[in-house]
Amino acid sequence: MGTITNRYLNEVHWQQPGDPKLRVTGNAVHVWRICISKNLKRLEQFEALLNPEETLRAGRYKQQKDTYRFIISRGMQRIILGRYLDLLPAALQFVLGDNKKPHVVGNNGDTIHYNLSHSGDWILLAIAASPIGTDVEFIDNNFSFRDILPDNFSNDEIAYINHDNAAERFFTLWTRKEAILKATGQGLGEHLQLTPSLDGEHTLSRSVIGADKNWQLNSFLVNPGYIGSVAAEDAGQFFLFFDANT
Template sequence: MTEMYTLKNSFADHIIWDGPVYELESNQIHVFDIRISMYLQRLDEFISLLSPDEIARANRYFQQKDRERFRISRGMQRIILGKYLNLPACSLQFKLDNHKKPFLLNDTSEIYYNLSHAADVILLVISTAPIGVDVEYINPDFPYQEVIKDHFTQEEISHINEMNSSERFFKLWTRKEAFLKATGQGIGDDLKLYPTLDGEHILQKNVVSNSQNWQQLSFKLDENYISSITSCAGKISYCFSKPD
């Protein structure tokens, strides 16, 4: 008999953004909303924290906005993770795992993190268990009808087309991407295999390599952005923060 695991999807109608807390409890997820436009004046500071490899990667971006986004995301990532580990931000060392997902070489407490960006937003999530996040700008002009037939089930397509189509499309899309990032499956896999409608779904073992139950929370940062977080932690509590 094929062993089965569950994926539970839910949506938070209202979230409260609070001050940052840099101590992580078991089964807790910390979410940091970083606005690129608010940190442009600190670019020199961020560059001073980056490794030579990170600086080289930033310089390979053709457009200035992409170079700035990379420097801010890596700089803030270092600053925030450094506070959890009580280490200088510039001392953190990162490495890619077999799925090309970065992890901390400095970490002895098994902190998991993931990062996503869209337009002016960088979203960083930190947990004690494997985690994935995706954030998207809700673009009403995006031609999602060209995408849904190849990557969504008929039930998901009907849900998208019922009402608030752009918002519903991006909600379900962030769930698919966040799930793949959390499990390390890779975006090239068949996205129809990963259920995104609200409620609890059965996942067969041959669909996901991680033998665990998963849950996803979707929420709107504001009227322009929507995000989903995937985790295999137990009874999860969330802390939504605007960083210092």
């Protein structure tokens, strides 16, 4: 049986990448944070990178903020992933793999795994050489999360949440569940309750995809008011954190 090791990182150093060419090899995991409001000035640059299908998709959103978020998200994905694959951003082709997980195949045949999440003003992009999953959430103190606890959390998890800073505790555990299920391609539903999210090492239920592997999951503040989690295949991953904002 596989395991998942959950931990909270109290200190995360968001750095600017120095080398324009980047690589993820072995046990490296790169985590990028992208602020939507700080990148609105680059909308035209990002929009110029989209292919016709992406341009049509951006135009289908009913709210302008969702259109802007999609353009910035996809444009940044193209720029950042292009640095790993030595490809021009506009040349990247996004395809669906197993369990409908998107990935990009480089011109040399190498595949990098990535996963993206967004909430409010922030986007989180995680990149690795093996399966990866991420989730970011705005810590909304007005969200009635207690209504969904029994169906999605274990008794121990519910007891942990029902203390001081309950909203932050809830969203921390929620992002962990989302991150591992996205990494495996499992999807949500009944598996949320079966996915352990408390700190420490846990055995995975046989019903969860990827239960035969070992996973490492790190949670951290993306920015004040935003919690993020990243799940990576195999324990002992080396995480680096990058800020994509100028």
